[in-house]
Amino acid sequence: MTSAATAAKRHTVLDSPYGPLTLVADDGVLCGLYMTEQRHRPPEESFGVGDDTLFAETEEQLKAYFAGELKAFTLELRLHGTPFQRGVWEQLARIPYGETRSYGDLADALGNPKASRAVGLANGKNPVGIIVPCHRVVGSDGSLTGYGGGLERKQRLLDFERGTALF
Template structure:
């Protein structure tokens, strides 16, 4: 039996948080990475540079950064272990403008003692912003760990809560992503 070959493409767009690298595997979004992001794959794994598969992703990110979109509706390819995928699914269930603790996510997964494992899975989320790992905070309410940097996490949370200056672009300002 012949192994299937995955086709990857990527593009880089601008955002209020710096350049974002979008990666598609077989035409489906499989990565959204910030510059200097922890656990960012090597550039050579991103495939050819081609913006073609990213139109809907870019449109929804533009709307999100403009303050007009609160929930993404995109097909996603989340490659990881079954546990990681269960954590990432929990992230998708955190509403815009709200936060959850690592412990709350572990509890929701039926394993209250797994908050550290939840944190590790959260940190390996391959599709930042859209799979909102920035909405997870420490038990004390502190901003702990974020692959894109704590400054970006703080700015994303401030943006979603409507606090002025959260994103560097006021809601409705039409931040350009190209």
């Protein structure tokens, strides 16, 4: 049985240098970008297949990003989460292309320096990876820490943005 909340959700799968990406829209607005085997990925049967035009702008911007031509996305997003999670995701979107921040840096930016663990949990629930760049968050010592798409993908995305990727 499909609920009214999921009836308007549509998806498509886009090939990328980092594997297939499942794009999800809610009433025509992007609300999800999921990698294969990603934690917190909704079941695909919870939404229908979108038409070719629904995701055209998202696909265009992602292709430009993967070509190294786009440094910041300008897509309309509908992010479902708690106020704290949405605050973390807003901070993620402010991390410049090719740079990283620690969980503690984000907690400080939110005015709650003791919230790094909560920031990490919110970071992990980011529904639009790559576009809201949760891959740019590292441990306080600069080490790679958890990433819903896998640490290998995280390293590859960081290397790509720094211009050191080996394809």
